[in-house]
Amino acid sequence: MKITLKQKRLKDGLISLYIEYYKGSSLDVSGKRTHLRDFEYLKLYLFPSPKDRNEKQKNKESLILAENILSIRKAEYLQGKYDIKNTSKSKRSFLNYFSELTEEKQKKIRLIIIIIGLLLFSI
Numbered sequence: 001m002k003i004t005l006k007q008k009r010l011k012d013g014l015i016s017l018y019i020e021y022y023k024g025s026s027l028d029v030s031g032k033r034t035h036l037r038d039f040e041y042l043k044l045y046l047f048p049s050p051k052d053r054n055e056k057q058k059n060k061e062s063l064i065l066a067e068n069i070l071s072i073r074k075a076e077y078l079q080g081k082y083d084i085k086n087t088s089k090s091k092r093s094f095l096n097y098f099s100e101l102t103e104e105k106q107k108k109i110r111l112i113i114i115i116i117g118l119l120l121f122s123i
Contacts, residue, residue: 003077005070007046015046017066019073040073042066 002022007015023036044066050056 001077003070003074005066009048010045013048015048017042017044017046017062019070042069 001024002020004020004022006018006020008018010016019040019042021038021040023038025033025035027033042065044062046059046062047055050059
């Protein structure tokens, strides 16, 4: 997935900043390629041609804030907070998937049992 900061000129002349989440593309039944994108509008705006110091400062602050938000979103993506389908997982067999799922559930159950045991012995 590609996460980028983009700009769009609005009808009132301002420039809107937004983040594009590009998730690749797929082919339709008819063979036409469709691109999978999501957008997050930041509600941050730039002046296209700043006329005074305040507008220049506002542009600079908005860009810095947008870049910070972009870096946070990239870090969240790397930590797995976005629901992105992993194509390698879809190629495994159901039995392998089921055994992995069972192991994960058993680990959670063991952890809960340990926590309950600690709580009972601490009383």
